[in-house]
Amino acid sequence: MATIYSIKPLLAVIVSLLLIPVLISSRTPNIREGWTFAIALAKFLIVASMVPAVLLGNQIVFTVAEIIPGLAIRFKVDALGILFALVASLLWIVTSAYSIGYMRGLKEHSQTRYFCFFALALSATIGVAFSANLLTLYLFYEMLSFATYPLVTHHQDREARSSGRKYLLYIVGPSIGLVLPAMLICYHLTGTLEFTPRGFLAGAASPLMTAVLLFMFIFGFAKAAIMPMHAWLPAAMVAPTPVSALLHAVAVVKVGVFSIARVMTGVFGVDLLAGLHLGTIVCYIAGFTVIVASLMAISQDGLKRRLAFSTIGQLSYIVLGVALLSPKGMTGGLVHIAMHAFGKITLFFCAGAIFVATGKKYISEMTGIGKRMPVTMVAFFIGSLSVIGLPPTGGFFSKWYLVLGTLESGQTTMLIILLTSSLLNAAYFLPIVYHAFFCSPEKAMFGDDIQEAPLWCVVPPVITAAGSVFLFFYPTLFVRLAELAIGL
Amino acid sequence: MNSHFPALIIVVPLLSAFVIVMAGWLNKKYCFPLAAAALGSSLVSAVAMLSRVMDSGPFTYHLGGWAPPWGIEYRVDHLNALVLVVVAAVAFINLIATRAIVRADFPEKTGSFYGLYSLFATGLLGVVVTGDAFNLFVLLEITALTGYALIGIGKQHAPLASLNYIFMGTIGASFYLLGVGYLYLATGTLNMADLALHLSKISGSTVVLAAFLICLTGLYMKMALFPLHAWLPNAYACAPSAAAGIIAPLTTKVMVYVLIRITLFVFTPAFTYAHLPLNQAMIWLASLAIVMGSILALSQKSLKKILVYIIVAEVGYMVGGLWIGNRISISGSILHIVNDAAMTLCVFLAAAGLQFKLKGDSFIALRGSFRKMPYTMAALVVGGLSIIGVPPTCGFFSKWYLISGALTAGTYQFVVALLLNSLVNVVLFFRIFEIGYFEPFPGQDSHRGQKAQAINEAPLSMVAMLLLVSAGLIALGLFSSDMVTRIILPSIPAGIL
Numbered sequence: 001m002a003t004i005y006s007i008k009p010l011l012a013v014i015v016s017l018l019l020i021p022v023l024i025s026s027r028t029p030n031i032r033e034g035w036t037f038a039i040a041l042a043k044f045l046i047v048a049s050m051v052p053a054v055l056l057g058n059q060i061v062f063t064v065a066e067i068i069p070g071l072a073i074r075f076k077v078d079a080l081g082i083l084f085a086l087v088a089s090l091l092w093i094v095t096s097a098y099s100i101g102y103m104r105g106l107k108e109h110s111q112t113r114y115f116c117f118f119a120l121a122l123s124a125t126i127g128v129a130f131s132a133n134l135l136t137l138y139l140f141y142e143m144l145s146f147a148t149y150p151l152v153t154h155h156q157d158r159e160a161r162s163s164g165r166k167y168l169l170y171i172v173g174p175s176i177g178l179v180l181p182a183m184l185i186c187y188h189l190t191g192t193l194e195f196t197p198r199g200f201l202a203g204a205a206s207p208l209m210t211a212v213l214l215f216m217f218i219f220g221f222a223k224a225a226i227m228p229m230h231a232w233l234p235a236a237m238v239a240p241t242p243v244s245a246l247l248h249a250v251a252v253v254k255v256g257v258f259s260i261a262r263v264m265t266g267v268f269g270v271d272l273l274a275g276l277h278l279g280t281i282v283c284y285i286a287g288f289t290v291i292v293a294s295l296m297a298i299s300q301d302g303l304k305r306r307l308a309f310s311t312i313g314q315l316s317y318i319v320l321g322v323a324l325l326s327p328k329g330m331t332g333g334l335v336h337i338a339m340h341a342f343g344k345i346t347l348f349f350c351a352g353a354i355f356v357a358t359g360k361k362y363i364s365e366m367t368g369i370g371k372r373m374p375v376t377m378v379a380f381f382i383g384s385l386s387v388i389g390l391p392p393t394g395g396f397f398s399k400w401y402l403v404l405g406t407l408e409s410g411q412t413t414m415l416i417i418l419l420t421s422s423l424l425n426a427a428y429f430l431p432i433v434y435h436a437f438f439c440s441p442e443k444a445m446f447g448d449d450i451q452e453a454p455l456w457c458v459v460p461p462v463i464t465a466a467g468s469v470f471l472f473f474y475p476t477l478f479v480r481l482a483e484l485a486i487g488l
Numbered sequence: 489m490n491s492h493f494p495a496l497i498i499v500v501p502l503l504s505a506f507v508i509v510m511a512g513w514l515n516k517k518y519c520f521p522l523a524a525a526a527l528g529s530s531l532v533s534a535v536a537m538l539s540r541v542m543d544s545g546p547f548t549y550h551l552g553g554w555a556p557p558w559g560i561e562y563r564v565d566h567l568n569a570l571v572l573v574v575v576a577a578v579a580f581i582n583l584i585a586t587r588a589i590v591r592a593d594f595p596e597k598t599g600s601f602y603g604l605y606s607l608f609a610t611g612l613l614g615v616v617v618t619g620d621a622f623n624l625f626v627l628l629e630i631t632a633l634t635g636y637a638l639i640g641i642g643k644q645h646a647p648l649a650s651l652n653y654i655f656m657g658t659i660g661a662s663f664y665l666l667g668v669g670y671l672y673l674a675t676g677t678l679n680m681a682d683l684a685l686h687l688s689k690i691s692g693s694t695v696v697l698a699a700f701l702i703c704l705t706g707l708y709m710k711m712a713l714f715p716l717h718a719w720l721p722n723a724y725a726c727a728p729s730a731a732a733g734i735i736a737p738l739t740t741k742v743m744v745y746v747l748i749r750i751t752l753f754v755f756t757p758a759f760t761y762a763h764l765p766l767n768q769a770m771i772w773l774a775s776l777a778i779v780m781g782s783i784l785a786l787s788q789k790s791l792k793k794i795l796v797y798i799i800v801a802e803v804g805y806m807v808g809g810l811w812i813g814n815r816i817s818i819s820g821s822i823l824h825i826v827n828d829a830a831m832t833l834c835v836f837l838a839a840a841g842l843q844f845k846l847k848g849d850s851f852i853a854l855r856g857s858f859r860k861m862p863y864t865m866a867a868l869v870v871g872g873l874s875i876i877g878v879p880p881t882c883g884f885f886s887k888w889y890l891i892s893g894a895l896t897a898g899t900y901q902f903v904v905a906l907l908l909n910s911l912v913n914v915v916l917f918f919r920i921f922e923i924g925y926f927e928p929f930p931g932q933d934s935h936r937g938q939k940a941q942a943i944n945e946a947p948l949s950m951v952a953m954l955l956l957v958s959a960g961l962i963a964l965g966l967f968s969s970d971m972v973t974r975i976i977l978p979s980i981p982a983g984i985l
Contacts, residue, residue, distance in 0.1 A: 065966050065967075065969075066969045067879075067880065067885065067965065067966060067968060067969050068885065068888060068889075068968070068969055068972075069969055069972065069973055073880070073966075135879070138879065139879040139880055142878045142879060143878075146873065146878065150925075153925070153926070156925065156926050157926075158926075160926070161922060161926045164922070165918075165922075168914065168918060172914055173911060173914075176876075176877070176907060176910045176911055176914070177907055177911060180907065180910075181891070181903065181907060184888070184891050184892060184895060184903075185895065187892065188892060188895040188896065
């Protein structure tokens with residue numbers, strides 16, 4: 001395994017930061033969105049150009065500045081990081097297209113501000129993905145927290161204000177109150193914060209201290225929405241839908257689980273966690289979240305809120321998979337970062353398209369909508385298949401690996417939780433699709449004439465749904481990256 | 489010329505103060521350029537001395553050629569070279585930024601204001617550069633008297649607040665003088681280096697002990713450490729914006745510098761930390777100051793009032809770091825002198841800009857401020873994030889060293905206080921941001937579908953300086969490692985682990 005020194009990781013992070021002055025000074029919306037596209041594409045290409053080297057087992061390193069003696073802002077691109085960065089940067093391109101359709105379709109105000117903070121949020125996301133140490137990760141994690149606040153509260157009304165408060169309380173409170181002291185304690189105990197393949201905490205902390213630190217991280221990274229730190233996510237659904245789609249199904253929430261995965265593997269190390277049986281405890285915490293979130297999702301009538309609770313459950317799948325500490329389970333968890341992203345972003349795109357075309361937010365108002373918006377609803381169906389974990393979608397693979405992982409590590413309870421949850425997932429998604437297409441004419445709330453949302457809103461969910469199907473047939477890239485990430 | 493920087497740094501603004509007042513009688517236009525030139529030259533001197541100290545180590549200057557311990561000695565080492573740059577830079581930047589505000593606030597008294605301003609800066613610079621304990625008192629009084637005047641010329645309650653400050657400030661200064669008097673009785677010298685030499689031999693003396701405690705009390709009053717803080721909030725909040733921009737960032741920080749100078753360089757670290765069973769009590773006191781500053785800030789109803797209570801909490805940071813007494817925590821304290829001066833300057837300049845354009849700093853006046861004054865508010869956001877302690881702004885790094893030091897020493901109450909303060913600061917600042925962002929200003933119906941209100945920004949010099957300072961907050965953060973290893977660590981006495 002070779003280490004390559006290259007400026008590419010830094011470029012991948014700051015390219016969208018450089019976009020902000022350009023966006024502010026753009027004369028017309030078309031120029032502005034043109035730039036957004038160009039930069040999103042550039043970002044993706046920079047990330048993608050690093051994939052071959054990583055697949056060969058190399059890692060790409062760049063040190064920006066030493067900010068505390070012995071501690072630097074440093075980027076390290078490894079398999080885990082690039083898996084996440086690839087997903088986030090690819091889906092940003094699609095979301096940029098969708099944003100145009102959505103924001104213009106609804107004649108939203110302050111669109112320049114919106115695109116600027118979106119770019120900032122993506123910089124922070126890639127920064128987290130490529131962090132070489134805990135300090136760098138924390139820096140970008142906090143940057144993301146504050147960059148998304150104006151996006152969540154975009155509507156600037158009373159509801160946005162109270163949701164924004166909840167968002168900050170749940171996200172920033174734990175990161176300052178738990179992650180920051182946990183990070184300082186780690187540094188105090190070991191004198192380093194650099195992620196290493198086997199972790200650096202083993203032997204430095206007592207078992208009790210190790211357990212306390214682990215829980216400080218798991219609950220401190222509240223973006224992962226592990227119960228009881230989940231309440232911000234449904235509240236954040238007041239944001240415009242593209243924000244919910246990319247940030248609250250892909251970037252922000254995955255930054256949370258990514259950070260947890262990174263800390264569990266790079267700080268604690270699999271051996272230490274297994275030796276103290278801490279993995280099992282985390283499994284139970286995540287398993288609890290999986291089941292309870294799924295049950296809560298069933299009772300939600302707001303479509304975006306239902307998706308939010310579904311996301312809470314699916315995020316804990318990833319944590320659960322990593323906490324199984326077995327090769328198959330961890331692979332499944334990490335692959336689920338990608339698979340869930342494609343599925344869930346499709347669902348959010350569809351929810352937004354429905355809102356743009358009809359103004360409807362509630363599931364009870366969507367009976368018969370399949371006849372009016374067939375393309376959207378087919379995409380929705382494929383997205384929900386992927387989240388449930390059924391073929392022919394990518395979601396099947398991650399769930400398959402997760403189930404194998406539970407068998408491999410002998411966690412029968414987790415197996416039951418996973419299977420139950422899949423049934424629950426089906427129970428909260430499939431009725432929506434069923435009622436959309438198959439309902440008696442007298443119950444239908446929409447006419448028979450096809451009237452889809454603007455093209456900019458319809459094409460993106462079709463692309464991501466196709467992506468989900470594509471990942472069923474060609475999951476190799478993500479599976480291989482996940483395997484590399486856990487050292488297989 | 490080169491070797492006279494320690495004198496020039498205060499002589500130039502001192503003499504300029506009188507020239508400015510006289511020039512004001514001729515034409516008010518001359519006052520600002522003269523003040524800018526004077527303080528600019530001080531800044532140049534300060535930077536030159538810092539680079540000389542970094543190159544070739546500490547050096548001394550004998551005022552009037554009189555040799556110490558009889559003559560007054562100015563002694564420049566890493567510690568005060570750094571603080572001198574901070575003082576000179578803040579004084580200069582605030583001067584430039586508030587030009588239009590001074591013109592509007594004091595059309596008749598421009599000359600007097602800039603004269604006082606120069607004298608105030610002279611006093612602060614002198615306190616930092618001097619190596620003589622009594623000379624320090626004299627310069628402290630210059631600072632204090634001009635400070636009272638600068639605050640007292642404000643509107644409404646300012647004279648009363650200034651009077652309150654005079655009482656407390658005078659008592660504090662008298663305590664310090666009394667302590668120095670005791671030291672003179674015990675040693676027969678007033679030169680700090682000389683004092684240190686003598687004091688290390690008679691550390692068991694009751695007179696020395698009394699001197700130490702009396703000095704400490706006096707300094708605590710002057711730096712407004714809780715519970716001796718009561719004079720500060722009204723004095724700073726009522727001060728005219730242009731004066732608050734120099735008084736608030738610098739006064740408490742310079743007093744913390746004096747505290748460090750007295751406890752570690754006049755008295756030895758061995759005496760300060762080991763001879764007295766004070767450390768734990770002082771760390772508790774500092775933690776209490778941080779917590780109480782936070783709580784009191786929460787109950788305030790205007791921007792400036794919130795900011796002044798944040799200063800009360802920040803004093804606890806630096807005092808706590810000093811008393812924890814290891815190299816990391818003391819680095820944190822010294823770094824925080826720099827960082828806190830910069831971030832307080834940032835938020836006070838923003839507050840001055842807001843008050844100037846919005847005619848007030850109450851929560852009602854701040855409605856819609858993001859739309860009206862986007863650049864000023866952007867700077868306030870950066871300043872706020874730095875005070876909260878979000879990386880890569882500088883506030884994070886001083887907090888990092890302070891918490892690291894506290895963990896090493898096992899003083900967990902201080903860690904808890906710092907974290908709590910960060911969380912409270914999130915609430916404080918986001919409450920202001922919420923008002924500026926969500927609440928429509930009078931005459932605006934809603935945010936949706938309405939053409940943006942015309943931007944009505946603060947004067948150009950103010951906005952330019954605000955952006956400079958807020959960029960500086962990030963730069964200070966990114967270069968804090970250099971600053972700690974090259975300036976701050978060499979400045980800490982060798983006896984401290």
